[in-house]
Amino acid sequence: MTALVAQHLRKTYRRRGRPPVVALDDVSVSVAPGEVVGLLGRNGAGKSTTVQLLAGARAPDSGRVRVLGLDPRADRRRVRGVLGVQLQGATLHGALTVRELVRLYRSFYRRGLDPDRLVERVGLGEARDTRFEQLSGGQQQRVSVALALVGEPRAVVLDELTSGLDPEARRSMWALVEDLRADGVTVLLVSHHMEEVERLCDRVTILDAGRVVATGTVPGLVERAGLRPTVTLRTDDPAAAGVLARLPVVGQVDARGPRLVVTGSAGPAGTGPDELLREVGSALARVGVVATETHLRRPGLDDAFLALTGSSSTLEAP
């Protein structure tokens, strides 16, 4: 059984006096039990709408949603017991302290985590007696993560887990997701942060303007986008370009001033970055060419994202 399933979702927002907005047009996303899947897209791509449909907060116009086999709208209570949802900019009871909020949410579940330990775990130990409304944005964000986890859910949706967090807090949230994975919790991670998704997710679904443009592992997306690694090096030897261009692992050699940019070959599997670097190094060594300032560039998720969604606009921060 797939833990989180969204199949062929369509969602239109109707607005008085203005044309309707098609937020999702045939969107399918799935997360297997224990898997960590990233949902990536620009502002307005449809990520939050997908999350709201998975959580049962809204109904799709058409399509099917299942959370551990349950319909989040028909089985709302049971879904609440197994799915933790951390929403962007959640508004909570501001007069309650961190500890009070986490204890209150813990009381909604039959079983769950120890509230005080969880408060420590999300880095709010020192702020535990501070009212929610007096916390910084990043601290409020961490409260919303704690509330999503306190019922020890089997699946969690984290919407912009680390936006607004400083680098240290961000790393501790990443460690938290790694702990969830180790415990076999299913995670859908909505994010704008490429490094975060690349580091934490087994697979990624890319949304663009309400449609899924690609789903796969990061190497799979890089390959689908036709991206290849490059080695840039500096050499004065005029023979170098010809030697490198004859290598089967090399697709192209471009001279840029005193530097050569060597691109891996295409083909079904393509040339891996490490293979390219190794082959370039040994070919030059064989003919006695001296190269300096060698730099390997591995195409990553950010390159794949831009290639698959069109590079005309950049990925905006929320």
Ligand SMILES: Nc1ncnc2c1ncn2[C@@H]1O[C@H](COP(=O)(O)OP(=O)(O)OP(=O)(O)O)[C@@H](O)[C@H]1O
């Ligand atoms: N309540 C609403 N009423 C009308 N239109 C909406 C509503 N909520 C979202 N939209 C529109 O639906 C589209 C998808 O929005 P959604 O919030 O799902 O995107 P998102 O990928 O989560 O964006 P962001 O990264 O900015 O949070 C956008 O065009 C947005 O303007």
